[in-house]
Amino acid sequence: MTTQAPVETLDLEDIQGFIMRSYPLPCARYVYVHIDDKQVNAARSTLEKLTELVTASTVWPDATGLEHALNIALSFKGLMALGLPTSSLISFPSAFAEGMARRKILLGDEGASDPSKWDKVWQDSNADPKKSIHLWLAVFAADESKRDSYYSQLAKLLGLGSGMSVLGFEDAGRLKDPTTQQYVNTEHFGYRDGISDVEFKGMPFPHVDGRGKLMPDGSWVPLATGEFLLGYPDESPENPLAPIPHLLARNGTFMVVRKLHQNVASFRCYLNEQSKKFPGGKELLAAKFVGRWRDGTPLTLSPDKQDPILADDVNRNNSFTYKDDRDGSRCPMGAHIRRMNPRDAMLFSKLADRRRIIRRGLTYGVHTPEDQPGNDTDEHGIMFLVMNSNFERQFEFVQQQWVHYGNDFFQGDDKDPLLGNNDGKGKMVIQGDSKTDRAPHICTGLPSFVNTRGGDYFFVPSLTALRQIALGIISTI
Amino acid sequence: MSNLAGKAYALSVLSPIKPWTTWINQAVLLYSLIQGRISKTESNLKKLTFIHYARWQVVYRDNWLGEPPGQVKYNYLLFFSNFNGTWDQYIDAFSDVVPDRLNLIWRWSVKFPGSVPVTPFKGYIRLNQYDTDYYYNAYPGAATTDVKAAIFLKQSLDKFAATNKDLDPAAFKLAYNKFLISIQNSLMSTGAGPRFTERHQAASELKGAPYVN
Numbered sequence: 001m002t003t004q005a006p007v008e009t010l011d012l013e014d015i016q017g018f019i020m021r022s023y024p025l026p027c028a029r030y031v032y033v034h035i036d037d038k039q040v041n042a043a044r045s046t047l048e049k050l051t052e053l054v055t056a057s058t059v060w061p062d063a064t065g066l067e068h069a070l071n072i073a074l075s076f077k078g079l080m081a082l083g084l085p086t087s088s089l090i091s092f093p094s095a096f097a098e099g100m101a102r103r104k105i106l107l108g109d110e111g112a113s114d115p116s117k118w119d120k121v122w123q124d125s126n127a128d129p130k131k132s133i134h135l136w137l138a139v140f141a142a143d144e145s146k147r148d149s150y151y152s153q154l155a156k157l158l159g160l161g162s163g164m165s166v167l168g169f170e171d172a173g174r175l176k177d178p179t180t181q182q183y184v185n186t187e188h189f190g191y192r193d194g195i196s197d198v199e200f201k202g203m204p205f206p207h208v209d210g211r212g213k214l215m216p217d218g219s220w221v222p223l224a225t226g227e228f229l230l231g232y233p234d235e236s237p238e239n240p241l242a243p244i245p246h247l248l249a250r251n252g253t254f255m256v257v258r259k260l261h262q263n264v265a266s267f268r269c270y271l272n273e274q275s276k277k278f279p280g281g282k283e284l285l286a287a288k289f290v291g292r293w294r295d296g297t298p299l300t301l302s303p304d305k306q307d308p309i310l311a312d313d314v315n316r317n318n319s320f321t322y323k324d325d326r327d328g329s330r331c332p333m334g335a336h337i338r339r340m341n342p343r344d345a346m347l348f349s350k351l352a353d354r355r356r357i358i359r360r361g362l363t364y365g366v367h368t369p370e371d372q373p374g375n376d377t378d379e380h381g382i383m384f385l386v387m388n389s390n391f392e393r394q395f396e397f398v399q400q401q402w403v404h405y406g407n408d409f410f411q412g413d414d415k416d417p418l419l420g421n422n423d424g425k426g427k428m429v430i431q432g433d434s435k436t437d438r439a440p441h442i443c444t445g446l447p448s449f450v451n452t453r454g455g456d457y458f459f460v461p462s463l464t465a466l467r468q469i470a471l472g473i474i475s476t477i
Numbered sequence: 478m479s480n481l482a483g484k485a486y487a488l489s490v491l492s493p494i495k496p497w498t499t500w501i502n503q504a505v506l507l508y509s510l511i512q513g514r515i516s517k518t519e520s521n522l523k524k525l526t527f528i529h530y531a532r533w534q535v536v537y538r539d540n541w542l543g544e545p546p547g548q549v550k551y552n553y554l555l556f557f558s559n560f561n562g563t564w565d566q567y568i569d570a571f572s573d574v575v576p577d578r579l580n581l582i583w584r585w586s587v588k589f590p591g592s593v594p595v596t597p598f599k600g601y602i603r604l605n606q607y608d609t610d611y612y613y614n615a616y617p618g619a620a621t622t623d624v625k626a627a628i629f630l631k632q633s634l635d636k637f638a639a640t641n642k643d644l645d646p647a648a649f650k651l652a653y654n655k656f657l658i659s660i661q662n663s664l665m666s667t668g669a670g671p672r673f674t675e676r677h678q679a680a681s682e683l684k685g686a687p688y689v690n
């Protein structure tokens with residue numbers, strides 16, 4: 001069997017804190033920074049100051065009381081601007097060096113999601129070397145005023161003479177009801193988000209069933225650390241492809257930043273119209289798209305009704321398999337969660353273990369109350385973050401083979417009903433049930449409910465690596 | 478000129494085997510053939526949608542066309558497979574799911590590194606892989622799963638039409654619902670599928686032909 005080196009404890013003080021889990025902080029500002037490569041010494045010294053402020057994983061396991069947090073990531077161009085030696089630069093994976101826009105064919109970013117239609121800050125970053133996004137800063141805070149005051153401190157660091165300049169930023173945060181100003185706990189389509197999280201070896205949290213990998217005896221154990229952090233054995237087991245020197249890579253990870261615009265009106269309209277033909281009604285149809293009721297209850301565990309107690313129970317709301325749902329009568333074969341994490345849907349759960357991704361996302365824009373039709377044009381969506389140790393094997397594979405294709409689940413070219421680039425021609429078969437003679441229902445004419453509006457691939461270095469980069473002492477010799 | 482035709486990938490790997498261990502390799506292949514008929518893993522492997530076909534065959538050094546006897550130093554193990562999806566996905570799946578079986582088959586090949594971890598294994602396959610000069614695919618817009626589903630759908634529909642001609646509307650509705658449930662996982666769309674390059678899209682569109690009966 002496998003001979004994986006045990007990872008008893010991780011260097012929490014070296015690993016950026018947002019990799020482990022989402023902070024209990026509802027507000028965020030993602031800041032896009034350019035580095036002037038003619039002022040590389042100033043930029044390095046600014047990076048050194050920023051590094052001292054970075055929130056490490058030592059805030060866990062219990063981050064309550066945290067008022068604000070800061071995390072940092074660098075694009076490939078950012079590493080170049082900071083003067084990493086070529087011998088180190090060429091050791092980074094090619095997908096990272098290419099960046100997200102150049103991976104558009106693989107990612108299905110075409111039509112309305114094409115990089116030529118992205119937000120100006122991302123288009124400029126791809127087209128104009130003077131406006132490349134080199135550094136990604138994420139400010140998280142307990143409320144908007146704390147975010148603003150913390151950001152203004154940072155903005156001073158990034159001012160004149162810093163060797164850096166702010167190209168723009170994007171605010172995100174949990175949605176609020178516009179009248180009561182209370183948090184609504186869902187994303188723009190009304191689904192509770194962020195239920196499913198991964199568990200890997202060395203995380204400073206108690207074990208939770210359903211987050212790691214499924215063993216042949218039906219138990220759940222944490223995934224190998226190397227699936228998510230560089231410098232540790234992965235599920236193969238081998239150390240993931242990582243840049244040199246080793247200290248630059250170790251305790252770091254790779255991150256996808258993806259701005260996903262949500263077409264709220266298209267979604268609500270489609271759901272209303274289609275549910276007139278769907279015998280189970282609107283809420284069940286919404287649940288069938290995702291594989292969970294909108295409150296988060298998994299359809300596999302509760303196919304007929306929402307179950308708020310189950311939905312809130314972290315020990316149960318992820319602890320399920322598709323062993324008793326092989327034909328998709330509960331959770332459809334092509335539902336969103338079955339594609340994103342197939343568990344044992346492909347008979348061998350090992351086939352899912354190497355395709356897992358850490359997902360962190362916060363909504364942006366204003367919440368549209370459920371009783372309103374909404375619109376497609378306002379700025380609203382999810383600032384989606386994915387962390388993985390290998391873009392190609394994990395994020396890109398899921399996006400290409402499982403979101404935009406479905407042969408592995410007997411779905412042929414049918415795409416993910418929510419995330420798929422469907423362009424009005426999408427189809428989803430909602431399986432019926434042979435036990436009750438409920439007939440299958442076929443949704444046709446699915447539009448694109450979500451469009452990509454920007455994003456790129458980033459490296460999330462360890463604190464050690466950030467200091468080394470800041471000191472200009474990265475060497476492969 | 479490409480290993481890809483439509484949604485299918487043709488993989489041909491020739492790895493050298495020392496002549497004096499070839500008989501063991503032959504015995505292993507025979508054992509695998511029998512084992513494959515009875516093992517649950519193998520039967521599940523056959524249910525995976527992305528494997529079209531896989532075969533291992535020993536090619537003896539005296540049987541090389543155009544080579545005089547005595548010229549070829551090694552016997553060779555030919556691994557020939559067609560699959561749908563990516564090369565990486567395919568090799569990953571083999572390494573993840575049946576590592577011991579692969580080791581048993583390939584360990585007689587010269588300098589085989591083992592099927593786990595996967596990177597040296599992939600390196601070995603790449604080094605011994607022969608690219609495809611000519612590859613024809615009758616249904617470029619379909620994977621074998623889609624073709625099998627279409628055949629099943631057609632046969633089921635014909636059978637349903639033949640046996641339910643004389644039902645009254647209420648009984649027909651019931652029978653039709655049961656029929657729909659029986660074919661519900663054979664209704665996938667066909668078409669261009671995932672692309673790896675911009676030209677790949679153009680090529681599969683030219684060849685057109687999503688599967689229609």
